[in-house]
Amino acid sequence: MSITQQYLLDSYRARLHGEPEPPAPGRRDLGLAREIRDHWRFRAVVAGRPAHGRLRRTLGRRLRTLARRGRPRAL
Template sequence: MSTTQQYALDAHRARRHGEPTPPAPGTHDWRVTRALRDHHRFRAVLAGRPAHGRVRRALSRLPRPRPRPTR
C-alpha cells in the first residue's frame, strides 16, 4: 500500500468517526528537516564544536585533483 492510499484510508476513517483528518504526507517535511538541523547545531555548541561550516571545512581539507597537462 502506498502512502497516498494509506492517507486516503486514514482520512476516510477519520471522517466516519468524526475526527479531524490527518495531515497529508509530506506536509511537515521541511519543518522536520529544519528542526533536525537546529538540534544538530545545538548539540555541536554544547560539545564545544563550531555550529556551522563544518562540512565545508572538512571538504576543504580533502586533496584536490590536479589539472591534466595540455599537449
C-alpha cells in the same frame, strides 16, 4: 500500500468517525529538517565545536586532498 493510499484510507476513516483528518504526507518535512539541523547545531555548540560551516570545510579538505594526489577526473 503506498503512502498516498494509506493517507486516503486514514482520511476516509476519520470522516466516518467524525475525527479531524491526519496531515497530508510530506506536509511537515521541512519543519522536521529544520528541527534536526537546529538539534545538531545545539549539540555542536555544547560540545565546543563550530555550529556551522563544518560540512563545507570537510568537503573542501577532501577535494584538496584528492587534487594533491592527482586523481584523474571521471568522464
